[in-house]
Amino acid sequence: MTGVPIVPLQESLLPESLNISFKLLPAILVLGMLGLFLAIGFVFRVADTEDMWVAGRSIGNVENGMAIGANWMSAASYLGMAASIALAGFYGLVFVVGWTTGYFILLIFLAAQLRRFGKYTAPDFVGDRFNSDTARAIAAVTTFLIGFVYAIGQAKGMALVGLYVFGDYGGIIPGLDGYQVMVVFMMAITVGYLTLSGMLGATKNQAVQYVILISAFLLGLFVVGYTNGYSTVLPQMEYGMLISELGSEFSEPFVTSSYYLWIATTFSLIVGTCGLPHVLVRFYTVESERTARWSTVWGLFFICLLYWSAPAFAAFGTDLYSSNVRPTYGDPGMASAASEVIVVLAAQLSNLPQWFVGFVAAGGIAAAIATVAGLFIAGSSAISHDIYTNIVNEDATQRQQILVGRLSIVALGALTTLAALNPASSIAALVGYAFALAGSVLFPMFFIGMWWENANRQGALAGMTTGLVGWSIPMINEIVPTYMSSLEAPLSAGLAQWMPAIGSALITLPIVFAVTIIVSLVTAEPDMETKRVVRQCHSPEPMGQHRTAEDVVTDGGETPADD
């Protein structure tokens, strides 16, 4: 129904035809890489909140571009996208389009203005712009929820790849199969490194992680293409010749999904891109608004390197699977667990040396860890900074804030691990739900809040509540029943068709916009100081590296707040 195959819970999550066993060289590669991340995190460990949340606002163009790329390219990009393209064909391309083109919208409407606003977290913007701790709390809860839903997909990806490298330890933890043991192991490593370092460590790490993941992916693609005779120097273009041989399922439009679903999903992924807290916060960390703009261009370029290549990897993997294992399409076809590791599988089926396949696998783990880092930082800062420090305990010391931040990272890690033991959907779909949430709740607040100074507290509260409810309806319809054995998903087929969980922002976003605007119009305008902060965000007048729009408005110019 959704076009993205949903894994039935009964099915084993062990990907068949993947060579699952302990492999020494790949294991050394992955552990060495994780050790490197921990070492970098340790060297750049932080004890001060400004460093923890926004890296001292010291990050430059290319470095921030790489961090944007690594932060962005998760297991969903590295593994899930090729999986969706291989299984869902033309519909799978929604991820390629949605996860790249949204950056242009972010760039023209939000990037520089966010840098000028210059606070610490996404909920900070919502709370300060709309002068409401309730709005701040709703945004913080949303941020936490996004981190949670998004990270489930990452945990699944890491665990599947971990199986290839480390083998099957089913039963070591009573009641858990090999996949589930690997979820616990990989999440423990991720949380360990994150609690040591904060955003500064994460930013430094992300540049390294970007280099590892992009070289693993591109080298893997070149070598797979070359050794099988698919391509020579430009596999991103040469796979076109292969498409006609893969079967009509690979490229024929609208066979696994409708035109409507295509548009809805793409739209949802685009606005989600512009509303994801861990993406938005990257613009607070740069040194100037001009850097905010150009690092977006760099980031998009770094992202495109992988997104041009993923469809090629999917095509090669599909052909290799069909000729070595069994036909990809038809009955039984490629199992979804196998499709999720198709990138690793393609390298394995090409009879490449084990260490090389391990390198490709390590790239997938790097991709997942980098994104979980960004998500958990955003989620934990929502708890520690926005809820604990701003609402619960206003006199919190830095030590207390950091402690709460670390505890919430551990809590997020534990929740994610539990949910990932039995994931309800494919990696890409799980991540898509988080995008629908960001696009329904946070993006409208940022967009309207930044571009219409008369948007007010009542409008924001009404809009965000509407967005949360709108997002929950298809989630309850399609996803929740998969966790309950007595119910069958979806509860309502008609609702799932017109308001699919993965593309629900197409419906909710216009409603949230309308509600926010109408409620703002019928209630009192915001005070002059708030309006002046918004104006300062759009002023072309340059401002200092450590200043925020609010600083400028309160110390410069005429006396503020003349209402």
Next chain:
Amino acid sequence: MADNTNQDSNDTVETDGGVAGQAGQAHRNTDYLGSEVNLLNPSTPFMRDHLRVVWTGFIIWVLAVFGPVTLTYLATDAMTTQMPVLGFPLHYFLVAFGAPTSALILSFWYSRKRDALDEKYGIDHKTVEEAGRGSEAAATDGGVDE
């Protein structure tokens, strides 16, 4: 008057000494904190110029992102023909390669345009960044924002 922003920017390329011609003067005479922010109704010459770039890019972006797939829906046969040389079905190429690449090119174009606008209005980011670094650094060790 400062309102006339349609004219060519030929007379505004001089940036030395901060004498930036008409646009620069308009910039200096604008009270940005006193001008309303409204996406649909820009109130300053700079915002009008900026939004012209933003909307142009946005329209091209909509066509590049949703155009190919809509055409594929409307004219499936024509759009799924195989391309010469590359071998892609046309719709597949336009979506998988065309859309991301368009967004990248548009982003580059926008950032260049935005830099050009700064130049036209005589705005220099460098000097302020340097100055800001020294004078504001001390403010970071205190409490978190109040």
